[in-house]
Amino acid sequence: MIEAALRLQTIEEYYFSKKLREVRLLQANGKPIINLGIGSPDLQPPQKVITTLCNSFNDAQANQYQSYQGLPELREAMVSFYRDQFQVNLSPTTEVLPLMGSKEGIMHVSMAFLNLGDQVLIPNPGYPTYASVTNLVGAEPVFYKLYEENNWLPDLENLEKQDLSKVKIMWINYPHMPTGAVATEAFFIRLVAFAKRHQILIINDNPYGFILNDSPRSILSIPEAKDVCLELNSLSKTFNMSGWRIGMVLGKSDYINHILKVKSNMDSGMFYGVQKGAIEALKCSKLWYVSLNNVYEERRKLIWQLADSLNCTYDKNATGLFVWAKIPAFLKSEEFIDLLLKEHDIFIAPGTVFGSQGEGYVRFSLCATTDIIEEAIARIK
Known part of the structure; x- marks a missing residue:
C-alpha cells in the first residue's frame, strides 16, 4: 500500500463534500430533502x-x-x-x-x-x-x-x-x-x-x-x-x-x-x-443587480420566517447569500442541524463548519426557490 503524503494529515475532506454524500444517500432512499446548506446559485446567468x-x-x-x-x-x-x-x-x-x-x-x-x-x-x-x-x-x-x-x-x-x-x-x-x-x-x-x-x-x-x-x-x-x-x-x-x-x-x-x-x-x-x-x-447594467437582489430579498424574507419558526435570531442588516442565525442556547450547532435533517428532511449548515466561533449558530442559504423555502416553513409548522 502506497502511503499518502504527510501533508494530508493536516487536513480533512471538505465538510460539504462529506455531508452532501449523506444527503444524496438520503435522497436516493426516498427522503424528500430540502437543501438550504450550500451557496450554489440556482438562478441563470444573464x-x-x-x-x-x-x-x-x-x-x-x-x-x-x-x-x-x-x-x-x-x-x-x-x-x-x-x-x-x-x-x-x-x-x-x-x-x-x-x-x-x-x-x-x-x-x-x-x-x-x-x-x-x-x-x-x-x-x-x-x-x-x-x-x-x-x-x-x-x-x-x-x-x-x-x-x-x-x-x-x-x-x-x-x-x-x-x-x-x-x-x-x-x-x-x-x-x-x-x-x-x-x-x-x-x-x-x-x-x-x-x-x-x-x-x-x-x-x-x-x-x-x-x-x-x-x-x-x-x-x-x-x-x-x-x-x-x-x-x-x-x-x-x-x-x-x-x-x-x-x-x-x-x-x-x-x-x-x-x-x-x-x-x-x-x-x-x-x-x-x-x-x-x-x-x-x-458589462451588465445596474438593472441586472437590481433584478438579482429583488429575487434574493424575497427569498431572504422567507428564510427569516423559517428562522423565526425555529426560534433562531439573526441580523436583518447582514448582507450576502446567506442568513447567519443564532440557535436556542440549549443546543449545539451540529445537534441542531442533525435534528432538523432527521425530523423535517431539511439540511442547513452548522456554524462550526466555519470555526469554533460558529458554535451556537447555523447558516441558511438563499439558493432555493420561494416554493422550496415555503415548503420548509410548512414542514416546521
Missing part, C-alpha cells in the same frame, strides 16, 4: 452571457490553448468593472490576473508567498479553505476570533498585542461569509495602516459584494492599499456563474507576477468561450 458562450464555439481559436493571463479584452473588462463599481484604477496588463474561480486563487496566493513556518492570520468563523491551504503549503494557521458584538470585524488592537513577527499573510473576507457582516471604509483604512506597520500582506476575498449590499467596497480603494493588499473576486455569486469557474486577483504588479509564476505552471488557461461570456457579464 442571457447575453449564455448567447455569447454559444456563439464562441464557432470562433477559430475557441478550442486552442489560451493565454495564462486570459484574453486582453477580459482583463480590460475586469479593470473596467473595478473602476465603475469600486472607483479603483488598475492596469489591465499588469495588475489583474484571471483565475479559474477565486478558490484557485487562495492556493496560488499561498504558494506564491508562504514558506515553511510562516504564519497566516485566518478568521474564525471564516471560509475553511484558508486554513486548509495554509496547512497544505506547510505554513502555520493563526486564528483570530470574530465576535458578533464587534460586528464580526477583527480586533486590531488585540492582534497588535500578539507576536506578529512570523505573520506573512492575513486573510479577510468582506462582505463576510458566513455572517454577512460588512467592513466600513474606516475599518479598511485602519487595516491598511496595520498591515504597513507589520509588513503583512492582506488578502480580501470579495465574492459577495453585490448580493443584498447597498455599498459594495474594495479594499483597493483605500490609499496605499496596493502596497500591502490583494483582492480576490469572482463571477460565481454576482452573475450566477459558479460552475463556470471565473475569478480574478487584483493588486500590485509585483505581487501579480509572483502569482502568475505559480499559475502558469499549474494550468493552461481558461476556456475561450467562458472568457467571452465573462466579458459580457462584467
